[in-house]
Amino acid sequence: MKLFPGLMAVLLTLVLGGCAPHRGPARMADHDTSPDRSIGMPNPASAHCIRIGGRLELRNTAGGTVGICHLPDGTEMEEWALFRRDMATR
Template sequence: MKKTVLVGTVLSAVLLAGCNASQEAQTNDTSIGMPNPAAVHCESKGGTHEIKKTDAGETGTCHLPDGTSVDAWQLYRDDMGQQQ
């Protein structure tokens, strides 16, 4: 009797632990894949978005069709401010 209860308890614990692990993996996957709004805006204007890595971090540059290059987030803020 004690052996049956022990086996049942261990089996239940293993099954519950397995359910928890798969939920955790699904939660982590939901935050991946969100596009950078500044990059999307740059490309919608016909430009190409480039990320440059420096010692200070990363910066996004938008190369527009007319040959100008601007900070992608500054372009986004300037244009979005005009739409409001």
């Protein structure tokens, strides 16, 4: 009989939850899904390269596009490797 109050609480929660108003799915027409749409947030690795005085170069490889950061001292480093190296110390 000790199980009865807990079981009733669960059932009541399920029943009341089922009575919540249905919001329905969002209409696709409300969203801009064009590939040219910018989300307004830069790639953090690219932004880091520029912030520390580097120049970013995008290279097309067989595996895809890779960002290379040319640092002021002449060093070239893949942008995400640079980002992980510098941010690991924080």
